[in-house]
Amino acid sequence: MSTQPIKLGKQRKSLFKDKVMQLLPDGGNLNACLTCGACASGCPATGLAGMDPRKFLRMASMGLDEEILKTEWVWNCTLCWRCLYVCPMKIDIPQLVYHARKSWPRDERPKGIRASCDMALKHETCSAMGASEEDFRFVVEDVLEEARANQPGWENLEAPINKSGAMYFLNQNSREPVTEPDEMVPLWKILHTVGADWTYATKGWGAENYCMFLADDENWERIVRIKAKAVDDLGCKYWVNTE
C-alpha cells in the first residue's frame, strides 16, 4: 500500500460505501464499525492479498474507493458471513464485498467462477458442471440400483425423480453426480429413514449458483427463477437446497 498520506477533509468525495449503504436495509450498518477486529479475527481470507474485512471496510470509510474496487481480495472472500455473525454492530461486510465484485467488468471477474456461471446457463438443469437432464437421471438411477443391490437393509431405498406433488423438492450440487456419485447415497438414506416424501427433478436440480458468486445479478435471478419454476411445475411444497 502507498505510504503517501491519505488526504481527507474539505472536499466531499462520492463514496462507494455510501452508494452501497443506500441499497441496504439500515445501510448495512456500514458506518457503525468499532474497528474491534472480530471480523478479521475469524475471516478465512484474512491476510490474503494483504487484506482483511476490517481493513476493507476501513478503506471504504476513508474513501479509498479506487483501492477497494481494484483489490482481488473481494474474490478471496467466500461470502461465508462469519464476520457478520459475530460483529457487535451487525455490519454487512459481505454485501460491501458483493457490490465491489459487481463493480468489476464481467470479463475481468475470475475465470473459474465466470465459466461456472456461464455453464449453468446452458442447460435447464442449472448445473455449473454442465450435466444434462439425461446424465443426471442416468447417474441417479444407476447409483440407486447399485445401492439397493449391494447394501443390505436398503433394498427399498428410493431416489424419485420428477415425482409430482412430492412434499420436498431436493437440489443436488453437480459435483456429486458428476464426480462423486456415491456421495449422494447418505442423504437418500436419511430421507428414507425419516420417511420424507421427496423428489429430484431433471430441471433445475443443480444446487449451486455461481452467478451469485460472480455478482451477476441478472443471471443469478435467471437461475433462481428456473429452479423456482421447476419446483412449482412439480407442485412441491418445500424447496430444499443442499448447497
Added chain:
Amino acid sequence: MVEVSGDVGNFTVKVKKNPRYIEMDKCIACGLCAQKCPRKVDDEFNMGLNQRKSAFIKYGQSVPLKYAIDGQSCIYLTRGKCKACEKFCPTSAINFEEKEQIVTLNVGAVILAPGFKPFDPSGFDFYGYGKIRDVVTSLEYERLLSSSGPCMGHLVRPSDRQEPRRIAWIQCVGSRNTNRCDNGYCSSVCCMYAIKEALVTAEHTSGGGLDQAIFYMDIRSHGKEFDRFYEGAKAKGVRFVRARPHSIDPGQDNHGVTLRYTTEDGRMQVEDFDMAVLSIGMEPSADSQGLAGIFNLELDHYRFAKTTDFAPVSTTRPGVFVAGAFQAPKAIPRAVAEASTAACEAAVALMPSRGELTQQKTYPAERSVSADEVRIGVFVCSCGINIAGIVNVDEVTKYARTLPHVVLAENNLFSCSADTQELMAKKISEHRLNRVVIAACTPRTHEPLFQDTLMVSALNPYLVEMANIRNQNSWVHQREPERATAKAKDQVRMAVAKAGLSVPIQRSKVNVVPKALVIGGGMAGMHAALSLADQDFQTVLLEKSDRLGGNGWRVNTTDRGLAVRPYLESVIERVEKHPKIKVLKNAELKTAVGSVGSFVSEVRVDGEERAVTYGVAVIATGGKESRPEEYLYDEDSRVMTHLEFDAVMRDNPAALKKAQSVVFIQCVGSRDERRPYCSRVCCTHSVKAAIALKELNSQMNIYVLNRDIRTYGEREDLYRKARDLGVIFIRYDVDRKPVVRREGDDLAVDVFDPILQMPVSIAADHLVLAAAIEPNVTKDLVELYKCAANADGFLNEAHPKLRPVDMAVDGLFVAGLCNYPKPLNETIAQAKAAAARAATILSQTEMTLDAIKSFVTEKCDGCALCLDVCPYRALQLEDYQGDDSRTHRRITTDPALCKGCGLCAATCPKGGVYVHGFTLDQLKAQVAAALEAA
C-alpha cells in the same frame, strides 16, 4: 412487591413475604441445620460452582446472619418427610408452619434498588460458554478467586482443577452489542473489574509462565484514580490487547482454550490460554421490570428506570426514587453516592413529617467502679464452628478462669446473638462484673454491640476489651489447632491484663449548629444548598465570583441533550429566592476553626470580613477547563477548546454550518504525565458536538482523533449515533500524537491510522481540543480544613466506595468537579448525596464523639514534637501560668478533631500525651502478658 397505591407522602405498599421456615428471632446462625440437611443444590451465590444445602445462608457475611430453608428443594416441604434440621436445631427455630404473608406498609416515599442481572453469554455460541469448560463468566471467575468462594481463593480452572497460568479476558460480552443482543450501552464497570481480576490473579499465582491478557476495544478507566490503576496494571505485566477474538475454540484434550485474533495492524495470531473469562455486562432484570410495572414507572429503551439528567434518581412517578444499576449501569462509588441522593430526595419529600417516628434509646445510670476491686468476666465465643472448629474453646475458657481478677469465664455459641447479649447482662449483674473480656472476633465490627450490652448493664462502655481469636487466629491457623489454642490463651491473657487497667471514659458531646456552609456557587454547590434548605436547614452559600452558575453558563446541553441554560437560570432563581439560603457573592473563606457540629469561619465578602458559624460544610469549589499548550492553540483562531466551541455553537452556529471539515482531538492534557487521569466528560462532549455539527450540515466531514473512546454507560448511544452519521474516529497512540500544522492558509492535522497502518492528513476548517479538566486551586481550603486532595489536586472523599461524598474530616462533604471530573447529572446526584450526608449531622441537636482520644498529662513540657506528627491538627500549643507563677507551655488536644490514632503518644519521649483506652500502662501490661508463658 405486590401492589402500590397512593401518592407521594402517602403510599400504601403491599409486600409479599415468603416464608423462610426459620424464625429469625430464634436463629443463632449456628449452622447445624445446614450441616444436617441432607439435600444439596447448586449454590447460586457461587454461580453454581459448588453446592449448598436446602437450609442455608446465601453467604457468610449475610445481614442479618439468619438461616432460611429453600422451599423449592427442601425434602420435607417437597416430599413431606425429613425434618432433620428441626431435630438438631438447638433453639427450636425451625417452623415448617410458616406461611407466605402479605405485609402492608404505609410510607411517604419509596426507593427502588433492585440491582442488575449479569448478562448470560450462553446465547453467544461462538464463545462456547457452557460447552467449553474453561470458559467462565467474570462473575464466576470472581467467585473462583474469592477466599470465601468454592475453592477458598486457591484459583483452579474448571476442567481439571489445576491452577491456570495463562488467562484471557474478553471484554464487552453483552455490552456494546446490537447484533447478538440488544445491549447497545456500555456496562461501564467491566474494564475496571477485568483489570482488578487480572491483578488479583497475579497475586494468587506465582512462578513462571504467568500471563494475564485482556482483549478489549477501548479501555474505559474513566473514574477517579482508575487510569493510575490501568497504567499500574500495564507496568505489572498485565497484557492489554486491542483485539476482539472471533470465537473461542477448545484447547488440546478439551483443557483450556485457543484464541485466534487479528492485531490492530492486521496480523493474525493464535494463542493458547488455560482459561478464558468473559467480561459480561449488566442488564436490568426481569424482576426490576416487574417492579416498574407495579409502580407504573417508565423505563428507557434499554429497560432501565427512566430519569433525567437534572433529576438523576427521580423516576417518572413522584415520590419513587431509584438507586444503583437499575437507573443505568454504574460502578460501586456512583451507586453508593446515588443511594444517598435517593435518600436526600426521599428526605425532602418527607419533610413535613420529619422526626415523627424517631426513637431514642435510654440506658440506666452508669455505676461507679473506681472504688471496687477489679472483677473480670471472660466470654469465649465459639462463633458456631468458626472458632470452635479449630480452637479448643473449652480449654481456653478453663484457662481464663485461672487468670488474675477473672471471676467468671464462659463459652458461648455465638457471643453476638441477641440471647447471648441478654445472658451477658444477666451475668454482669449476678457476678458484679466490672470489666468484660470478649474473646471472639474483631472490635471493628462488633465492639459497639458489646459496648451497648455494658451500657444496658449500667457499666461504662469502655470497660470491655476484645481478643480477636477468630480473624487473627482460627481463620489463619486452620492447620494447627493446638498452636491456635495456645495462641488464643495468649490473646485472652493479654486482653485480661489490659482490661484490668481499663477505666471509665466519657464520650464528649458537642452541640450541633443547625446550619450548613456550602462553598462554591456552581451547579454542585447550588444543588447541595437547595437540598439542605429544602430540608429546612439554614444554609450559607459562598461564591467567589459575582454570579452563581459556574461552568453551567458555558455548557450547552447535558449528555441526554437537555438545554442547560434555562435550567441553570431556574436553579439560580430558586437559590436566590429561597428563604433558608443566604448567598454571599464575591466571598472568600479566610479561616476555619472548630470541628464537626460546630465550625466558625471568617469570610471576606466584598472586602468586609464577617463570621459564619456552621455545623457542616459542603465543598463544591469546582474545576475548570485547562488551557492547551499544543496543537497551535493560542496561535490559530480556528483552534478552540470544547467550551469555546460550545460558545460558538450557541452564539454563531452559522459560522460552523459552513465548515466542510472539523477535527476533534481527545485527551489534550489528560492521561499524560502531568495529568495522569481521564477527564471523563470529553469523549461524550466531542461526540455530542460532532452530532450537533452533523445535524447542522450532514455533508460536513468530521474526524475524532482519540486514544480510547470512553462514552460509558448509555452515552454509548451517542457514540453509535455519531458513527452512523458518518463521523470518522481515528485512534492515535500517545507516543505518536497528531501533528497540527498550517499548510498555506489551511489547517492540516496529520495522524496515523492504526488499522490501515497509513498516515492520514486532514484539512480542517476548525480544530476542537478536548482540553483536560483540572480542579480549581483549593490549596488554601485544604490547609484550612486539613482535608485531603489527591496528587492531581482533586479533593478526596473519605473512602471511594464506602463514603464517596464524605471527606476524611468529619463534618465536611464534597461534590462536583473539585472531587473529580464528571458530567452534570453526576454532579447533581453527588451534590444531593452530600446534602443527605450533611443532614445526618444537622438533624441532631448534639453529637456524641468517640471517647478514644488523646489527652495531655502533667508530664508534658511543651516540646511540641507531637504537633508535627498529628495528621488531624488536633493538637495546639498553649502558654499557661504554672504554680511557680511562671509561664510554661504545654499542648492541648481538641477531642473533636482527634481520631485517637496515637501518633502523638508514640512520638512523645516523656509520657506527656496518651490516648484513652490505650495508655502506656495498658499497652505495657499487654506486652508483659504476651511474654509470659501460659
